[in-house]
Amino acid sequence: xxxxxxxxxxxxxxxxxxxxxxxxxxxxxxxxxxxxxxxxxxxxxxxxxxxxxxxxxxxxxxxxxxxxxxxxxxxxxxxxxxxxxxxxxxxxxxxxxxxxxxxxxxxxxxxxxxxxxxxxxxxxxxxxxxxxxxxxxxxxxxxxxxxxxxxxxxxxxxxxxxxxxxxxxxxxxxxxxxxxxxxxxxxxxxxxxxxxxxxxxxxxxxxxxxx
Amino acid sequence: xxxxxxxxxxxxxxxxxxxxxxxxxxxxxxxxxxxxxxxxxxxxxxxxxxxxxxxxxxxxxxxxxxxxxxxxxxxxxxxxxxxxxxxxxxxxxxxxxxxxxxxxxxxxxxxxxxxxxxxxxxxxxxxxxxxxxxxxxxxxxxxxxxxxxxxxxxxxxxxxxxxxxxxxxxxxxxxxxxxxxxxxxxxxxxxxxxxxxxxxxxxxxxxxxxx
Numbered sequence: 001x002x003x004x005x006x007x008x009x010x011x012x013x014x015x016x017x018x019x020x021x022x023x024x025x026x027x028x029x030x031x032x033x034x035x036x037x038x039x040x041x042x043x044x045x046x047x048x049x050x051x052x053x054x055x056x057x058x059x060x061x062x063x064x065x066x067x068x069x070x071x072x073x074x075x076x077x078x079x080x081x082x083x084x085x086x087x088x089x090x091x092x093x094x095x096x097x098x099x100x101x102x103x104x105x106x107x108x109x110x111x112x113x114x115x116x117x118x119x120x121x122x123x124x125x126x127x128x129x130x131x132x133x134x135x136x137x138x139x140x141x142x143x144x145x146x147x148x149x150x151x152x153x154x155x156x157x158x159x160x161x162x163x164x165x166x167x168x169x170x171x172x173x174x175x176x177x178x179x180x181x182x183x184x185x186x187x188x189x190x191x192x193x194x195x196x197x198x199x200x201x202x203x204x205x206x207x208x209x210x211x
Numbered sequence: 212x213x214x215x216x217x218x219x220x221x222x223x224x225x226x227x228x229x230x231x232x233x234x235x236x237x238x239x240x241x242x243x244x245x246x247x248x249x250x251x252x253x254x255x256x257x258x259x260x261x262x263x264x265x266x267x268x269x270x271x272x273x274x275x276x277x278x279x280x281x282x283x284x285x286x287x288x289x290x291x292x293x294x295x296x297x298x299x300x301x302x303x304x305x306x307x308x309x310x311x312x313x314x315x316x317x318x319x320x321x322x323x324x325x326x327x328x329x330x331x332x333x334x335x336x337x338x339x340x341x342x343x344x345x346x347x348x349x350x351x352x353x354x355x356x357x358x359x360x361x362x363x364x365x366x367x368x369x370x371x372x373x374x375x376x377x378x379x380x381x382x383x384x385x386x387x388x389x390x391x392x393x394x395x396x397x398x399x400x401x402x403x404x405x406x407x408x409x410x411x412x413x414x415x416x417x418x419x420x421x422x
Contacts, residue, residue: 003218004378005216007214008378010411012380016397016400016407019400020401049406056420057368155267157268170223189230190231190232195231195260196227196260197261198227200220200221200412201411209264209267209268
């Protein structure tokens with residue numbers, strides 16, 4: 001696959017996703033279209049499905065998102081939960097309002113808690129977390145993991161979006177933000193506290209299990 | 212990431228894998244070098260790590276591989292098992308012998324069962340399977356899933372390697388083998404019995420949870 005564009009593979013995955021009968025298809029499309037219209041960064045359908053599958057396997061009771069935007073990833077976590085809750089955080093009240101509206105349409109409000117504020121500070125309030133999801137300011141990932149890793153259960157997951165950062169992690173002279181993401185990836189892979197897999201869907205999803 | 216080569220991303224993942232302290236590093240390197248020397252198709256380190264992580268989450272008691280080669284993927288399954296077994300199958304006695312030798316070096320023989328023969332026929336002997344792993348003749352994937360899906364537990368996983376088939380699934384006029392893989396992917400994604408995610412690591416790993 002030496003000459004294959006990453007983009008082409010993603011197109012094939014999109015085609016497959018489209019033939020899958022999915023609950024709340026209209027709502028998901030509404031959220032995806034809104035993101036596209038506002039140029040609002042959300043994970044895409046493939047990542048959403050991947051998060052759903054991982055959540056189904058993990059069976060978490062407590063998922064904490066640091067950076068929820070208007071709730072697209074939270075939708076997939078909440079939808080996959082048998083019991084328990086996903087905590088949504090965002091510093092913009094407007095985003096949390098939209099998230100509440102979308103998750104309400106999917107009848108998932110009982111599985112969600114909505115917090116406006118600094119996602120990292122809110123996250124620190126929660127102990128015995130089964131899954132942390134990072135989707136906030138990329139340069140803060142490394143600092144954040146140092147602050148919250150003791151709040152993650154043994155066997156729990158840390159999932160971080162944008163860890164390929166538009167492919168910039170491959171550049172020879174990356175900018176500062178990219179350097180920070182590379183440092184985060186290197187910290188995670190070399191840490192004896194985690195076992196990691198970086199899954200190259202969309203912008204790169206790092207999945208780490210706490211040992 | 213429009214102009215990014217898939218190959219370059221894989222190189223970055225390889226670099227990250229290398230900084231991870233891994234048990235049995237010497238043995239894994241020996242297996243990987245052998246595969247490279249013999250041009251023997253095995254999943255790579257990234258896929259191995261991904262299978263390990265999925266197995267840690269799923270906590271299976273029974274993993275059945277259809278097409279084990281000399282045991283590289285089976286190593287990762289067995290290593291991740293808390294209890295239970297992985298069944299290795301291969302039609303070549305020589306491959307199974309090598310697999311036994313490698314898994315013995317890793318002290319994993321208690322977690323493995325070795326069967327020489329037609330992988331699909333052997334697989335059908337096992338009921339209540341938690342994970343099926345497909346890595347046999349690609350044109351048989353679709354026929355195989357029809358034969359074994361009732362032997363997979365509800366909530367169990369079907370994991371299939373090579374579902375991007377060197378990128379040939381993207382071609383406009385694919386050859387017959389590629390057509391068969393595309394039909395398998397389409398069957399899996401459209402089936403109401405499974406929820407799927409195709410993870411683009413190496414040659415494409417389809418992960419499906421049985422609903």
